[in-house]
Amino acid sequence: MDKALMRILILGGTGEASALVRGLPPGLDATLSLAGRTSAPKAEPVPTRSGGFGGAEGLGAWIVEHRIGCVIDATHPFAARISANAAQACAATGTTLLAIRRPAWDPVPGDRWIDAADMAAAVLALGDTPRRIFLTVGRLEVGAFAVAPQHDYVVRAIEPIGDALPVPRLTTIAARGPFDVQAETAFLAERGIAVLVSKNSGGAATYGKIAAARALALPVVMVRRPAKPAVASVADAAGALDWLKAL
Known part of the structure; x- marks a missing residue:
C-alpha cells in the first residue's frame, strides 16, 4: 500500500464501521469518527474522535491537517449530510473515498x-x-x-x-x-x-x-432512504477490507 494511503479516516457509528476497524490489517493508521449522538459508544480498538467537523469545508481542513490518505464513509444509510460532506471534502482535497452502502430491505410475501x-x-x-x-x-x-x-x-x-x-x-x-x-x-x-x-x-x-x-x-x-452521493462503494465491511488490501 502507498504510504499516502496508510492514514485512514473512518466515518462510523454503524456495525459496518465496527467490523471494519476490528478487521483492519496491521500497518494502517486509522481514526474512527463518530457523530457524538450516543453518550456511551462502544469502545473500538483505534483512536476515536467524536463530534462534527464543521461541514464539508471543516472536514476537508481536517483531512489536510491530519494528512489523511483515504476516507471510508461507513455511516448510517440515513446520515445523508455527513455522506454529502465527505464526498465534497474528498473531491476538494483529492482524497480517495469509499462508501459502505448496506443494501436496503425489500418486501417479501406476507409483508x-x-x-x-x-x-x-x-x-x-x-x-x-x-x-x-x-x-x-x-x-x-x-x-x-x-x-x-x-x-x-x-x-x-x-x-x-x-x-x-x-x-x-x-x-x-x-x-x-x-x-x-x-x-x-x-x-x-x-x-x-x-x-x-x-x-x-x-x-x-x-x-x-x-x-x-x-x-x-x-x-x-x-x-425510504435519503439520496446519497454517487461514489465508489461496497456493500459491507468485508468489501471495504478487500478494497483496502487492493490499494
Missing part, C-alpha cells in the same frame, strides 16, 4: 409495507384514527410525530428522547440492538402494537422487528 418518502409522509400514513404505534426511527426523528397526538406511541431508542415527542400517551424504551425475531414478536404482541414505523435501514441487526410484524400481519410504514 404489509406502506411506502413513505420521509417522516412527514410517515405521519400522514398513520391516518386520523387513534392507534398504538411503535416508532423505531431514532430519537432525532420522533418529533415529526408530535403533529399526530391522537396516537398512543411506543418509542425505542438508544438514547433517552427527552421532550422530543410531546404527546399525551408515550412509552419510551431505551435499548440497543440487535433484537431477534422471537423477542420482537413477543414485544409487539404484548404491547398491543397496531402499526410499526421504521426507516429502511437494511442489515440484520434490526430486521427482527420487520420479520415480527410480518408474522403478526401488522402494517409497517417504511420510510
